[in-house]
Amino acid sequence: MNKKITIAIDGYSSTGKSTIAKQLANKLGYIYVDSGAMYRAMTLFAMSNEFITSDEFHKETLIENLNNAHLKFEYNSKLGFAEMYLNSENVEKEIRTLEVSNFVSQIAAISEVRKKLVATQKDIGKNKGVVMDGRDIGTVVFKDAELKIFMTSSAETRAQRRFDELIEKGEKVTFEDVYTNVVERDKVDTTRKDSPLLKAEDAIEIDNSHLTKENQFDIILKLVEEKLGNV
Secondary structure, three states: OOOOOEEEEEEOOOOOHHHHHHHHHHHHOOEEEEHHHHHHHHHHHHHHOOOEOOOOEOHHHHHHOHHHOOEEEEEEOOOOEEEEEEOOEEOOOHHHOHHHHHHHHHHHOOHHHHHHHHHHHHHHOOOOOEEEEEOOHHHHHOOOOOEEEEEEOOHHHHHHHHHHHHHHOOOOOOHHHHHHHHHHHHHHHHHOOOOOOOOOOOOEEEEOOOOOHHHHHHHHHHHHHHHHHHO
């Protein structure tokens, strides 16, 4: 398939953005970029250096130390996707915890952090042939993306998915804590001043509350094929 497009997938937390993005990238032979992993890695960096705790948030100190956080993706052939590395250390497991989830929206709201990561994301996708998911991919990172998807589902559905995922990984969490986290992240993500989560005017909204992963993939793949046919 010689024609290549840019696919931007935005939406609320735990709507399965990364899952569908990985599936599409594998099917199309495109580069997959989990922008959320980048913000999670920056959050882990802040937590590890105690720039942010449950009691304090030293925002200016974090900003001063941004150049000490080196992020990169390394492809794992066994898994079939790229994993997140922070300062040469694989942090894919560490960044998926509820502890990181509790702070990530605060870190992502910092303009300096967003500027640093958006520049990296734009560079990765400059030659097209990329599937990137996040909160502001279609509205900020790739405003001219040929296909923009906005994914949503009820907070209860998303919390249950996230809870099941964490339990499967051995995390000791309660549904109530996960649900609270989902609702709070929605509030922060949609109300922050810098690049708030919102649906791009030309994005196609997909509510997957009652869709199987197979149904969802078929629907979105058809949209991709239609776009490729019109490129």
